Amino acid sequence: MNAKTLQFPGPGPAEEPEESLDELLSHVARGDEEAFAQLYDRTSSAVYGLARRVVRDPARAEEVSQEVLLQVWRTASRFDRSRGSAKSWILTLTHRRAVDAVRHDQASTDRERRYDWTGGRDVDVVDDEVTLRMEHQQVRRCMGTLTTLQREAVGLAYYGGHTYAETATLLDANPATIKTRMRDGLIRLRDCLGVAS
Amino acid sequence: MSPDVHTLVGAYALDALDEREQADFEQHLQSCTTCSAELVEFQATAARLGEAASMAPPAGLRESVLAAASRTPQQRPVVTVVPISRWRRYGTTLVAAAAVIAAVSLGVLYVGEQNRNDELQTQGPVSRVKNAPDVEVLASGPGKAPVRVYYSRSLDQAVVMVDDLPTIDKKHSYEMWAIDAEGPKSLGAMPEATESGTKLVSDLGQATQVAVTMEPAGGSPTGKPTGPPVEAVDLT
Numbered sequence: 001m002n003a004k005t006l007q008f009p010g011p012g013p014a015e016e017p018e019e020s021l022d023e024l025l026s027h028v029a030r031g032d033e034e035a036f037a038q039l040y041d042r043t044s045s046a047v048y049g050l051a052r053r054v055v056r057d058p059a060r061a062e063e064v065s066q067e068v069l070l071q072v073w074r075t076a077s078r079f080d081r082s083r084g085s086a087k088s089w090i091l092t093l094t095h096r097r098a099v100d101a102v103r104h105d106q107a108s109t110d111r112e113r114r115y116d117w118t119g120g121r122d123v124d125v126v127d128d129e130v131t132l133r134m135e136h137q138q139v140r141r142c143m144g145t146l147t148t149l150q151r152e153a154v155g156l157a158y159y160g161g162h163t164y165a166e167t168a169t170l171l172d173a174n175p176a177t178i179k180t181r182m183r184d185g186l187i188r189l190r191d192c193l194g195v196a197s
Numbered sequence: 198m199s200p201d202v203h204t205l206v207g208a209y210a211l212d213a214l215d216e217r218e219q220a221d222f223e224q225h226l227q228s229c230t231t232c233s234a235e236l237v238e239f240q241a242t243a244a245r246l247g248e249a250a251s252m253a254p255p256a257g258l259r260e261s262v263l264a265a266a267s268r269t270p271q272q273r274p275v276v277t278v279v280p281i282s283r284w285r286r287y288g289t290t291l292v293a294a295a296a297v298i299a300a301v302s303l304g305v306l307y308v309g310e311q312n313r314n315d316e317l318q319t320q321g322p323v324s325r326v327k328n329a330p331d332v333e334v335l336a337s338g339p340g341k342a343p344v345r346v347y348y349s350r351s352l353d354q355a356v357v358m359v360d361d362l363p364t365i366d367k368k369h370s371y372e373m374w375a376i377d378a379e380g381p382k383s384l385g386a387m388p389e390a391t392e393s394g395t396k397l398v399s400d401l402g403q404a405t406q407v408a409v410t411m412e413p414a415g416g417s418p419t420g421k422p423t424g425p426p427v428e429a430v431d432l433t
Contacts, residue, residue, distance in 0.1 A: 037259075045252060046251045048258065060323065179208050190241075
């Protein structure tokens with residue numbers, strides 16, 4: 001479902017139908033290394049980019065990416081497509097691991113990472129550039145439909161790796177309010193992005 | 198379900214709960230179908246935010262991931278078919294099997310769990326150095342020193358961690374140097390206006406010191422330090 005919503009009708013000629021990521025992942029679950037290489041090619045930019053955004057440090061982001069992709073390889077058989085698309089699963093794993101890395105390194109790493117949810121200059125995509133740029137624009141546009149507090153709460157938590165309590169401190173707001181803004185912000189984003197189950 | 202718990206769905210999907218709240222919420226999820234339906238959508242929404250941050254990974258990552266996969270065993274699928282006679286005979290098996298099925302049915306939520314062996318198998322190069330049996334931790338000073346070097350002589354690798362150096366502007370970068378009898382050799386410059394970072398170093402050779410200098414953005418144009426060290430770590 002979500003994998004479908006990530007495909008934008010491009011201006012170019014129709015491409016050959018590609019195996020869906022969900023199908024690819026089911027091959028990976030059976031130990032198909034070729035399928036895993038294809039899966040790498042189709043997800044590594046998203047995995048690395050997200051890890052990089054959250055952990056900031058390139059070497060650490062690379063490490064997190066490697067761990068996540070190996071986790072995908074090892075646990076592909078546990079993927080349950082009734083609980084979301086393969087892409088959603090992989091990025092959920094990525095985010096969790098990136099956040100774990102940030103919190104684990106908290107004592108030794110600067111926590112004042114720059115907060116930059118739009119991050120235009122970071123985006124540097126090798127393939128599927130048009131689709132990704134459109135994706136980026138759509139996400140930006142939808143982020144723009146949130147209230148300032150919703151946007152800051154979602155951005156600090158997701159891209160900054162902050163807990164809601166930390167987010168509340170950073171925004172000088174009540175933690176209970178921040179929890180609520182995270183949820184209603186996600187609801188608004190979900191509807192704007194057309195995510196449905 | 199209390200309304201208060203329900204509002205945690207958003208924070209959970211953003212990984213914004215602390216460990217205890219996260220565990221409590223996962224417990225709650227097992228009995229809250231509304232929450233898990235909403236979570237699936239929130240995770241898909243968050244994934245879109247993640248994808249918008251896409252960035253080409255370093256070229257070496259592909260080979261290292263694929264090589265690691267080919268020597269890493271995969272988890273077997275969870276078999277949910279249990280002969281009925283065994284269900285009857287072993288009450289505890291039934292409970293355990295039900296727990297496994299419940300866990301699998303949570304699918305996407307089930308991301309944090311990993312045993313220690315898995316962790317070691319998949320740890321990346323930085324963790325490998327930091328966890329090496331012979332790792333030495335050397336710092337540029339007492340207490341919360343801004344530069345620390347984790348040095349494993351058996352691996353002949355070191356992790357240099359720079360944390361919270363004095364703030365610099367966009368026209369400057371910090372650059373790290375390995376200093377041996379022949380003088381300083383660059384270990385690379387950090388991005389401009391960046392005061393913290395981690396670097397895996399494989400070629401310390403006979404270096405006796407790791408030093409950090411402030412350089413023009415992108416690193417010293419001459420290949421040698423243009424100013425005195427801001428911090429230095431003795432390796433001996």
